[in-house]
Amino acid sequence: MIVAVSILKRCIVRIVFPVLIIALFLVSIVAALPTFQVYDNNIDSYAGQIARDRRIFDPYTRDRYFGADYYRPYQNFGQKGPTNMLLNTGAKSAYSSVFNLDTNSMTNEGRNPGRISNWDPKVRGYPRLDKSVSLLPYDPVEQSLAQTPVLAQGTARLLSIGDVYGSGMDKPFPQTQIQIVLQNIPPSDDNEIYEAWLLDDETGYALNLGIMKPAAKTTAELLFTIPRMVYMFEHVIITKEPFPDEDPRPGEIILAGNIDPARSQLTINPSYFERLR
Amino acid sequence: MRKLLLTIAIVALLSLSAIGLETYKTPFDFPPHTAPRIGVQRVTNYDPRVNFQHMRVVVYLGPPGPVQFKGAGRGGSSAFYPRATAEIQSTTWYGYPKSKVDINTKDLTPSADLHGVYEAWLVDLDTGYRNSLGTFTAAYGGVGELQYDVNNYLDAYDIIEITAEPYDDSDVLPGPVVLVASIPSTNYFNPEPKSSKMVNPSALSTY
Numbered sequence: 001m002i003v004a005v006s007i008l009k010r011c012i013v014r015i016v017f018p019v020l021i022i023a024l025f026l027v028s029i030v031a032a033l034p035t036f037q038v039y040d041n042n043i044d045s046y047a048g049q050i051a052r053d054r055r056i057f058d059p060y061t062r063d064r065y066f067g068a069d070y071y072r073p074y075q076n077f078g079q080k081g082p083t084n085m086l087l088n089t090g091a092k093s094a095y096s097s098v099f100n101l102d103t104n105s106m107t108n109e110g111r112n113p114g115r116i117s118n119w120d121p122k123v124r125g126y127p128r129l130d131k132s133v134s135l136l137p138y139d140p141v142e143q144s145l146a147q148t149p150v151l152a153q154g155t156a157r158l159l160s161i162g163d164v165y166g167s168g169m170d171k172p173f174p175q176t177q178i179q180i181v182l183q184n185i186p187p188s189d190d191n192e193i194y195e196a197w198l199l200d201d202e203t204g205y206a207l208n209l210g211i212m213k214p215a216a217k218t219t220a221e222l223l224f225t226i227p228r229m230v231y232m233f234e235h236v237i238i239t240k241e242p243f244p245d246e247d248p249r250p251g252e253i254i255l256a257g258n259i260d261p262a263r264s265q266l267t268i269n270p271s272y273f274e275r276l277r
Numbered sequence: 278m279r280k281l282l283l284t285i286a287i288v289a290l291l292s293l294s295a296i297g298l299e300t301y302k303t304p305f306d307f308p309p310h311t312a313p314r315i316g317v318q319r320v321t322n323y324d325p326r327v328n329f330q331h332m333r334v335v336v337y338l339g340p341p342g343p344v345q346f347k348g349a350g351r352g353g354s355s356a357f358y359p360r361a362t363a364e365i366q367s368t369t370w371y372g373y374p375k376s377k378v379d380i381n382t383k384d385l386t387p388s389a390d391l392h393g394v395y396e397a398w399l400v401d402l403d404t405g406y407r408n409s410l411g412t413f414t415a416a417y418g419g420v421g422e423l424q425y426d427v428n429n430y431l432d433a434y435d436i437i438e439i440t441a442e443p444y445d446d447s448d449v450l451p452g453p454v455v456l457v458a459s460i461p462s463t464n465y466f467n468p469e470p471k472s473s474k475m476v477n478p479s480a481l482s483t484y
Contacts, residue, residue, distance in 0.1 A: 163445065164388075164394045164412065164414060164444050164445060165444065165445075172388070172394075172414040173413070173414075174412065190371070193371065195429075200449045202448075202449075203448070203449055203450050205407075205449045205450065207408070207409055207449070208408050208427070208429060209427075210427045210428035210429045211374060211428055211429050212428075213371065213372055213373070222428065224427060224428065225426065226409075226410075226411050226425065226427075227410075227411035227412065227413065227423060227424065227425070228396070228409065228411040228412045229412075229445075231447070232446075232447040232448070232449055233449070243371055244369055244430070244432070245433070246403070246432075246433055247401075247403075247404055247406075247433065248401050248404065248406045248408060248433045248434065249404050249406045276391060276392055276393045276441055276442075276443050276452065276453075
């Protein structure tokens with residue numbers, strides 16, 4: 001009896017265990033073989049071993065989504081109108097919301113007065129005002145530089161970005177940058193200085209932009225940024241002020257220029273529709 | 278006896294220094310020449326006129342009239358009222374004057390409820406001129422901020438104001454005043470120069 005048990009034990013240890021281990025090994029190999037090359041269907045990862053393998057063994061990933069027989073339907077090609085399925089979309093981009101004009105003209109109609117357009121410049125995605133203003137003498141005086149008659153002049157550039165609704169800058173912080181360059185301005189004394197302003201016609205209000213120290217006696221420049229919109233102003237003026245000045249109001253006007261409104265600019269006051277609560 | 282005399286002599290010699298203790302000053306009693314001499318002993322050649330006249334004040338803005346409290350709010354126990362802090366800096370300098378106004382508000386009516394924005398102003402009472410510093414919106418909690426930088430000096434202004442304006446306001450004139458504070462007047466030390474010290478005494482006429 002004892003001999004039989006020991007033979008059985010030896011048999012288990014020497015034959016059954018190795019066979020079991022080899023069988024387990026073979027089964028695991030066979031089970032792993034089908035998924036050896038591509039063993040995932042995860043299309044979300046773009047890095048790691050899974051994505052690397054997928055790129056190597058299955059580079060034509062679109063077949064996974066559409067199948068090998070898929071071809072792109074040749075419809076709605078080159079049309080700006082809505083697609084045949086989604087009637088409330090079409091020609092969508094960052095600059096226009098929905099193309100639902102009652103025109104499907106593909107040609108640029110330019111100045112055609114019969115052109116139908118529902119474009120509203122106030123609802124552009126990027127509200128900005130970019131104006132260059134020529135500044136000329138308000139009271140022309142005879143000036144000469146090295147026996148050559150010269151004209152005092154200047155240029156102002158107004159650049160507004162953003163509005164109080166938050167469009168354009170993602171935040172409701174409108175910013176206006178004003179850059180002014182003057183040349184051939186009449187030389188000033190040490191206790192006089194030039195000052196730049198925006199002037200509103202309706203109220204006569206002048207918004208101070210800062211003082212401009214003549215750099216080489218006859219030229220001056222200014223770079224000023226203010227957190228507001230300035231489309232309501234009509235003129236840029238340059239005045240001569242005493243220094244130091246107790247009176248913050250504008251003095252004698254030296255140069256002036258008109259901010260011409262653009263054709264496409266809507267001049268209706270939106271606050272007519274929206275009042276303070 | 279000899280030992281006694283010697284001891285007395287040594288003690289006498291050693292005690293000689295005690296005579297001068299009242300008036301003797303160690304080197305530690307004398308400050309080095311770099312130590313500041315303060316008070317009336319201070320000698321200075323500082324002339325404030327060599328510096329540019331600089332102003333830096335912080336003013337606290339409050340409502341111009343009585344406040345109607347809307348309630349304590351959720352879980353709050355103290356009544357809140359609109360308020361703001363404005364830091365005003367100004368340098369009077371012919372070459373490159375620099376001025377700066379930083380405004381931070383709290384508990385203003387939020388812009389979404391007001392249906393409008395806020396505009397900050399500096400007001401000169403003598404001439405009635407108002408300088409617009411820009412517009413800003415107030416978020417919930419009445420939190421808003423405005424930074425204004427300009428190449429100018431702001432000495433002339435007496436009052437800082439915040440007004441309520443409609444959205445997209447094409448009227449440049451101010452709306453109802455929401456917050457107001459007076460700016461302390463600048464008190465620059467600007468003495469008359471001595472004609473004997475001037476290279477060109479005729480330049481005095483400019484002062």
